[in-house]
Amino acid sequence: MYGKSTIIDEREDENGEKVYEQVSVAQLIVDDLKMDGFVFTNVVNKKVFDIFDKAIDAGYIPDDQVFVSHEDETIAQLAADLLSTPYKLDQWEKYGIFVKREIIEERRKAVEEELKTATDPADQLILLKQKKDLDDIRKQINKELGIVIAK
Numbered sequence: 001m002y003g004k005s006t007i008i009d010e011r012e013d014e015n016g017e018k019v020y021e022q023v024s025v026a027q028l029i030v031d032d033l034k035m036d037g038f039v040f041t042n043v044v045n046k047k048v049f050d051i052f053d054k055a056i057d058a059g060y061i062p063d064d065q066v067f068v069s070h071e072d073e074t075i076a077q078l079a080a081d082l083l084s085t086p087y088k089l090d091q092w093e094k095y096g097i098f099v100k101r102e103i104i105e106e107r108r109k110a111v112e113e114e115l116k117t118a119t120d121p122a123d124q125l126i127l128l129k130q131k132k133d134l135d136d137i138r139k140q141i142n143k144e145l146g147i148v149i150a151k
Contacts (some may be wrong), residue, residue: 001083004061007133008126020126026052026061044074108134
């Protein structure tokens with residue numbers, strides 16, 4: 001669902017210095033799974049992963065419609081299941097269950113706090129970009145859930 005969203009990835013270069021790179025969520029996940037040597041045991045999940053891997057190698061990120069309308073019915077069904085939200089989100093927090101919306105909101109508030117104390121212009125830019133990305137993700141989640149936030 002958020003494969004095309006971008007985030008700032010912090011890594012170290014060959015000199016041990018921090019390097020910040022903007023990458024798509026899909027590319028970050030695919031690269032990390034490949035680097036860790038992760039192997040899918042579920043055939044359908046493996047097919048979805050392979051589609052992402054090949055698309056990224058070709059220079060693009062497939063959107064959800066690629067999967068929902070896929071000729072392989074098992075892929076289309078998995079995509080439909082993953083993209084739909086059959087559960088009502090009422091009061092999950094009181095049971096200690098936090099859905100993506102709350103996690104995104106917590107991270108967004110943390111970035112705002114970091115931004116208040118950041119003095120380095122480069123750090124401020126990185127934090128502003130992270131906040132914008134989190135705001136975009138929050139808007140997308142709210143859109144999917146049919147939530148309108150007035151400010």
